[in-house]
Amino acid sequence: MTPRPDSDHPADPRADTAANLPVTAGRGDLVVAALLAVVGVVLVVGNLTMDVVGEDGTSVLGPAGFGWLVAALALGTSVAIAARAVRRPAAERAQEAADPTREMNVPAFLGALGGLVGFAVLLQPLGWLLSATGLFFAVSSALGSRPLLRNAAVGFAMACVLQLLFGAALGLALPSGVLGWL
Amino acid sequence: MDQLTALLGGFGDVLTPANVLWIVLGAFLGTAVGVLPGLGSSMAVALLLPLTFALDPLAALIMFSGIYFGGLFGDSTAGILMNTPGNSTAIATTFEGHRMALAGRAPQALATAAIGAFLGGLVATCLVVLAAPTLADLATRFGPGEYFALALFAFVAIAAVVGESAVRGLAALSVGLALAVVGIDQSTGTERYAFGVPALFDGVSIVVITVALLALGEVLHVASRTGRAGARELVPSRGRPWLSRADLRKALPAWLRGAGFGVPFGFIPAGGAEVPTFLAYGTERSLDARREEPEFGTGAIRGVAAPEAAGNATAGSAMGSLLALGLPTSATAALLLATFQQYGLQPGPLLFERSGDLVWALLASLFVALVTLLLLNLPFSPLWAKLLELPQGYLYAGITVFAGLGVYATGASGFDLGLMVALGLVGFVMRRYDLPLAPVLIAVILGPLAEYSLRDALGNSGNDPTTLVSSPISVGLYALLLLGLAVTGWRRRSARRSRTGADAAAPS
Incomplete structure (x- = not known):
């Protein structure tokens, strides 16, 4: 419900022609439809390969019944959203493609995502202090924070404080990693 | 008057130095995340939930309720001073609130908002104290059929009735339900949707889901918008936050009307306080249009008072439906339900019998939290606004590390x-x-209840589907649901018709 400053502007008439419009423009909802399709297909495959053990009283549903209902809901909404995205009028799509609140800073996004993936992979081998510092560095730098050296220093300080607070004081076992060998 | 005795006992449990400290900490954190746009009380609770292993249940729950209320106190500060509401619940307040600030009445706007939030929460919490035992009593008559009706009511209400698009709400619901069914089936022991991964046999951890969806999703979204956001400008708030007698005479009825809108919405799974704040704002505006000197558009104090009271009144009655019925009606309430489950407690009618001390202490803590929040917000709102100068990079990087x-x-x-x-x-x-996002959270948390109560109801009756509509309670819930769907459909259709009518009338 957040008011978008540009939503009242009519789309640029030159962009109105469907010919100049990339096929993907204004069809971001296809990503949503794909996500829902994956959810539905995973449930269907899970149901078909399910190895039902034990007795479920006398209910007709059994362990898979509810899963079928959810799969139907996911696939149904997927089709509905995809159909709407495909049939969208060109003018509406052009307007959304030109909407500045939809622009995406891809390098920054990938930087933050890379930091998260790196943290998930490296936490056990490298240990908390180094991987948390790396995560903080990656996200703050991706968000445009400078200088880079200070980002790393602040990240290291935060990792240390959390290690002392939760590791030493509250007994949470955080992996020590390579620094543990020293 | 058993409630009053029990409540006094609750105050006795809560007013210890340690517990007061947790309330103050919760109020502090809640106000902070409320002030900061993009952060909300649900994200704060999600981030803290995994770290409460060192706390006893009461300490964790009173801190989280402080955060819940605090988020609704803080959200209007940024809206009034900068025209960027801290949360969707403060959009309605922002319209007139920012105009008051531009007219040099920022302290009055902030004070009206803080007192409104306090009064709304107070009215709702008092009603909950009076009504909760009755509600819990009603809920003892719930069997599997009734619980399924309740869960279905929550799903459809949050997905289809309240959101902007029913299809998108249902889509979000299916994502949450899919996450909820993963893991070993409770009644047969069958391995479901784990595809042989032992880590999934216990299901997808609720902490992983909430932290990832609420915190990391927001971090990635902010990253994807780096360098693309507009600049913000802070209107300074100078002077004392005293309301004149004329201001009070206008604000008081608006506060009470706002609370009246908020209370019923806490019992309906409407995803939180957004809808009642807009209803309260709309009512004040149409009342204002009939006055001799309309004030809306120039910074009307009533337009600030009513939505703020409505917002916190919703939070108060949401606590009531959570404690008495086990029904979460907003994202943050869903997370509080997850907190109860972490400690092996199931909210609902039995909670009052089994852990009465905890419930009454929690209710007493709501009053303490409201007073604390009033003291934190009434004099210090402009200071809270300084949080907006925090470097965004460090803020979100810190959230990410905390999530990990x-x-x-x-x-x-x-x-x-x-x-x-x-x-x-x-x-x-x-x-x-x-x-x-709210339908996903409600589905993840109520999904198992819906599935097993449906299977139990069918199993107990020899697969007779009419068992689902065999009691007055479930019939009542389904009737309410159909009524809601009919009203929504009619409202959407007339909205669309008036929009196309306006388009046709426009010269372009």
Whole structure:
């Protein structure tokens, strides 16, 4: 419900022609439809390969019944959203493609995502202090924070404080990693 | 008057130095995340939930309720001073509130908002204290059929009736339900949707889901918008926050009307306080238009008072429906329900019998939290606004590190961390393409209740589907649901008709 400053502007008439419009423009909802399709297909495959053990009283549903209902809901909404995205009028799509609140800073996004993936992979081998510092560095730098050296220093300080607070004081076992060998 | 005795006992449990400290900490954190745009009380609770292993249940729950109320106190500050509401619940307040600030009445606007939030919460919490035992009594008559009706009511209400698009709400619901069915089936022991991964046999951890969707999804979304946001400008708030007698005479009835809108919405799974704040704002505006000197558009105090009271009144009665019925009606309430489950407690009618001390202490803590929040917000709103000068990069990087710590703390497993990143991406996609998050959370939390009560109801009656509509309570719930759907359909249709009518009339 957040008011978008540009939503009242009519789309640029030159962009109105469907010919100049990339096929993907204004069809971001296809990503949503794909996500829902994956959810539905995973449930269907899970149901078909399910190895039902034990007795479920006398209910007709059994362990898979509810899963079928959810799969139907996911696939149904997927089709509905995809159909709407495909049939969208060109003018509406052009307007959304030109909407500045939809622009995406891809390098920054990938930087933050890379930091998260790196943290998930490296936490056990490298240990908390180094991987948390790396995560903080990656996200703050991706968000445009400078200088880079200070980002790393602040990240290291935060990792240390959390290690002392939760590791030493509250007994949470955080992996020590390579620094543990020293 | 048993309630009053019990409540006094609750005050006795809560007013210890340690517990007061947790309330103050919760109020502090709640106000802070409320002030900061993009952060909300649900994210704060999600980040802290895995780290409460060192706390006793009461300490964790009173801190989280402080955060819940605090988020609704803080959200209007940024809206009034900068025209950027801290949360969707403060959009309605922002319209007139920012105009008051531009007219040099920022302190009065902030004071009206803080007192409104206090009064709204107070009215609702008092009603909950009076009504909760009766509600819990009603809920003891619930069997599997009634619980299924309640869960279905919550699902459809949050997905279809309240959101902007029913299809998107249902889509979000299916994502949450899919996450809820993963793991070993409770009644047969069958392995479901785990595809042989032992880490999934216990299901997808609720902490991983909430941290990833609420915190990481937001971080990735903010990253994707780096350098693309507009600049913000702070209107300074100078002077004392005293309301004149004329101001009070206008604000008081508006506060009470706002609270009246908010209370019923806490019992309906409407995803939180957004709808009642807009209803309260709309009512004040149409009342204002009939006055001799309309004030809306120039900074009307009533336009600030009513939505703020409505917002916190919703939070108060949401606590009531959570404690008495086990029904979460907003994202943050759903997380509080997850907190109860972490400690092995199931909210609902039996909670009053089994852990009465805890419930009454929690209710007493709500009053303490409201007073604390009034003291924190009434004099210091302009100071809170300084939080907006925090460097965004460090703020979000800190949230990310905290999220990683929390997920690792619950399971110490690398698999959970990978799952967290994957679900963080799902959260990002949902934000970018306007899929609502609240239905996912409600579905994850109420999904198992819906599934097993449906299976039990069918199993107990020899698969007779009419068992689902065999009691007055379930018939009443379904009737309410159909009524809601009919009203929504009619409202959407007339809205669309008036929009196309306006388009046809426009010269272009």
